[in-house]
Amino acid sequence: MSKPVVATTSLAGCFGCHMSLLDIDDRILQLIDLVEFHKSPVDDIKTFSKMCDIGIIEGGCCNSENVHVLQDFRKNCKILISLGECAIMGGLPAMRNGIPVKECLEEGYLDGPTVDENKKGARIIPNDEELPMILDKVYPCHEIVKVDYFIPGCPPRADLIWEALVALVTGNELKIPYEVLKFD
Amino acid sequence: MSDIKFTIDGKECTAKSGQTIVEAAKANGIYIPVLCHFDGLKPAGTCRICTVKTGGRFMAGCTTPVAEGMRIDNMTPEIEDMRKQIIEMLFVEGNHMCPVCEKSGNCELQALAYRYKMMVPRFPFLWPKREVVANAPKLYLDKNRCVQCLRCVREIITTDGKNVFAVKERGGKTTINMDEKLAAGLSDDMAMRAMDICPVGCIIRKEVGYKVPIGQRKFDSKPIGSEIEGR
Numbered sequence: 001m002s003k004p005v006v007a008t009t010s011l012a013g014c015f016g017c018h019m020s021l022l023d024i025d026d027r028i029l030q031l032i033d034l035v036e037f038h039k040s041p042v043d044d045i046k047t048f049s050k051m052c053d054i055g056i057i058e059g060g061c062c063n064s065e066n067v068h069v070l071q072d073f074r075k076n077c078k079i080l081i082s083l084g085e086c087a088i089m090g091g092l093p094a095m096r097n098g099i100p101v102k103e104c105l106e107e108g109y110l111d112g113p114t115v116d117e118n119k120k121g122a123r124i125i126p127n128d129e130e131l132p133m134i135l136d137k138v139y140p141c142h143e144i145v146k147v148d149y150f151i152p153g154c155p156p157r158a159d160l161i162w163e164a165l166v167a168l169v170t171g172n173e174l175k176i177p178y179e180v181l182k183f184d
Numbered sequence: 185m186s187d188i189k190f191t192i193d194g195k196e197c198t199a200k201s202g203q204t205i206v207e208a209a210k211a212n213g214i215y216i217p218v219l220c221h222f223d224g225l226k227p228a229g230t231c232r233i234c235t236v237k238t239g240g241r242f243m244a245g246c247t248t249p250v251a252e253g254m255r256i257d258n259m260t261p262e263i264e265d266m267r268k269q270i271i272e273m274l275f276v277e278g279n280h281m282c283p284v285c286e287k288s289g290n291c292e293l294q295a296l297a298y299r300y301k302m303m304v305p306r307f308p309f310l311w312p313k314r315e316v317v318a319n320a321p322k323l324y325l326d327k328n329r330c331v332q333c334l335r336c337v338r339e340i341i342t343t344d345g346k347n348v349f350a351v352k353e354r355g356g357k358t359t360i361n362m363d364e365k366l367a368a369g370l371s372d373d374m375a376m377r378a379m380d381i382c383p384v385g386c387i388i389r390k391e392v393g394y395k396v397p398i399g400q401r402k403f404d405s406k407p408i409g410s411e412i413e414g415r
Contacts, residue, residue, distance in 0.1 A: 083282055088304050095281060097311040137311060142304065150303035154283035178407055181298055183282035184289065184398070 004053040004169050007077055008040040011066040012093045012138060013059025017084040020155035021056075024162045031162075039076075048076040049121050051099040054168065055080045057147070060090045061139045065132035074145040079168070083161070085154040085183060087141045101134055143158070154184050190254040192236075203258060205245035206234050215409035216258055217267060217296055219274075219383050220333035221246040228334045231274075233267055233296065242266075264300070271296050274307035279314065279328035280384075286393045287385030289401030294384075295408035314359075320367040322375040322390055323324060325360070330365065332358050332384040340378045342366055348378070349387075 002052060010018060024031065038052050039045045055077030061067050074080060085091040096104050108117065109125045117125075141147050151164050160180040167174035187198040192214050200210035204227060209216045220231040227246040234245035237257040245258075257263060274280075274293060282288045336349040337360065348366045352359050369371040370378070379389040398404065 059294075082304070089275075089280075089309065092284060094311070095279075095284070098279070098313045133375065140309065143308060147304075152303055176301065178298065179405055181301065182292055182404075183297070184285075 003034065003036045004037045005050065006035045006040070006056065006165075007038045007048070007052040007073065007154055008042060008056040008083075009050045009058065009069055010041060011057060011059035011069060011087070011141070012062035013084065013086045013091070015041075015058070016155040017058035017153075017161075020084075020153070020158050021161050023158035025158075030167075034166070038117060044159050048072065052077045053079060054165075056083050057081065057087045057141050058083050058140060060093060061084045061135060061144050062093050067135070067144055070141055070144055079148045080141075080145065081149045081151060081164075081168075082141045083151050084156055085152060087147075088150050088152055089140050090138040091154065097137040101136060105134070106112070116120035153175045153182055157182065188250055188252045190250055190252070190256065192256045192258050193260070195407055200382065201248045203250055205236055205243070205250050205254075208250040209258070210354075210412050211243070211255075211355060213412060214258065215412040216245045217299070217409060218246055219292055219296065219331065220335065222335050222339070222381060225335060225338045228338065230332060230334055231270065233270055235263060235266060235270075235319065237263060267296075268300040268302065269306070271302060272307055274331050275302070275305045275308045276307045277312065278330065279311065281328075284316055285329065285385040286388050287382075289396070289398065291384035291385055291403075292408060295403035297409045299409060300360075317362060317364075320362060320364045322370060322372070323362065323367050323378055324388050325362050326386055327359055327379050328386075328389065329384045330360050331384055333383055334360075335381045335383065336378055339381050340370075340374065342369065361371060362387075387388055 008018065022028065036042050038050065039048050053071040057070065057073060057080060061070060074139055082088050088094060090097065105125045110123050151160060153160060157180040160176065188201060190197055190199065192209055192212070195214070197208065197212040199211065206216050206218055206221060216236060216298045219233045220228050221234065229244040229247040232244055235242050237260070238254050248268050271293065275297065280293070282294055285291065288294060316324065316326045316328070318324040322371045334351065337347060337351060340348045344349060346366055348363055348370065349359055352361050378387045
C-alpha cells in the first residue's frame with residue numbers, strides 16, 4: 001500500500017507550528033517512513049499535482065491569498081487539520097479584529113512610531129493589485145472551509161502533533177495526556 | 185445535628201445541613217466544576233458551570249442547598265457536554281488570546297477547557313469590542329477576558345467597606361468596572377488578591393508578570409479539580 005500523502009502550509013501564522021513539527025526530533029525518520037510529503041514548506045513543493053490524504057494548516061486567514069490557499073487545500077486534501085491557535089481561533093493576528101482595517105494600515109504605513117520620519121509626505125499605504133487584499137478581520141480556518149480535526153497549542157507540543165498524526169495514519173485511537181494539550 | 189444522606193452519580197454521600205451541593209460534593213471527594221464560585225464567597229450562580237441534575241431539573245450546584253435523599257446527577261454525558269458548551273460559549277463571547285495572556289497556565293477558564301478537552305469551540309467567534317483600562321498604578325483591567333463571574337465585586341472591598349469593582353449595564357452588555365482611585369489605594373496584598381481571585385486574565389497585577397515559568401504554573405501538569413478528586 002502506498003504511504004499517506006501529507007501537505008502543509010502556513011497562512012497567517014509565524015511558522016512556529018512547523019518548527020514544532022520539526023521538534024519531534026529523531027522521530028522525523030519514522031515520519032518519513034510513515035508518510036510522503038507533498039506541497040509543503042518542508043520540501044518546497046509549490047503546487048498540488050495529486051490528491052493528498054492529510055492537509056495541515058498553520059495560521060488563520062488574514063488576506064485573500066490565505067483564503068485561496070486554504071480553499072485549494074480543502075479541494076486537494078481528504079482530511080484537513082487546523083494546527084495551532086492561529087488556525088483554530090485567529091491567534092495573535094486576530095488581536096486586530098477589534099480595530100478597523102483602515103486604522104491598522106494607517107498605523108502600519110503612515111503614522112506608526114517605526115515609520116521613517118524623513119519620508120513624510122511620501123508615505124503610502126501599499127495598494128498594488130499584485131498584493132493580496134487584507135480581510136476585514138482575521139478568520140479561523142473552520143469559518144472559511146470545513147476543517148476535520150484541531151490540534152491546539154501555541155505552538156502545539158511536538159508530542160501532540162506526533163501522536164495525532166500517528167493515530168490518524170495508523171487508525172488507532174488518539175490518547176491525549178493532560179500535559180500536552182495546552183493553548184500556549 | 186444528624187448528617188444528610190444523598191447520592192451523587194449513585195455514590196452514597198453525607199453532608200451537613202445548609203451545605204450547598206458543590207460544598208457537599210467537595211467534602212465527599214467529588215469535583216463539581218465551578219468558575220464564578222470561590223470558597224468563602226457568597227455564591228452568585230452566574231456561570232452555571234456547576235449545573236447538576238436533581239429531581240429531573242437542572243440546578244446550579246453552587247447555590248442549591250443539599251437535601252435529605254437528593255439523587256444528584258453530576259458526570260452524565262448530557263451534563264458534561266452542557267458544561268463544555270458553556271466553556272466554549274465563554275471562549276467565543278470574549279477575546280481570549282491564551283498565547284498572549286499573563287494568566288495563561290493559572291487561568292481557571294483555560295483549565296476547564298483543558299479538563300473538557302476543548303479542541304475548538306463549536307460556536308462562531310463574536311470578536312466583541314471591549315476596553316482595556318490600564319491607568320491604575322497596581323492593576324490593569326482587560327475586559328476582553330472578563331467572564332462576569334463577579335468574584336472581584338464580591339471580594340475586593342476596601343478597609344472602610346467600599347467596593348473597588350462594580351457591575352455596569354446588564355445582560356450581554358454587562359461589564360466590570362474598577363474604581364481607579366480606590367484601586368490605587370489598595371495594599372500590595374489586596375492588589376495581588378484581586379488578580380488571584382479573578383478566574384481569568386481580566387484583572388492583572390502590574391510589575392509581576394510571568395513570574396512562574398511554563399511547566400510550574402497551577403494547571404500545567406494537574407487538571408483543575410484533581411486536588412478534590414485525589415483526596
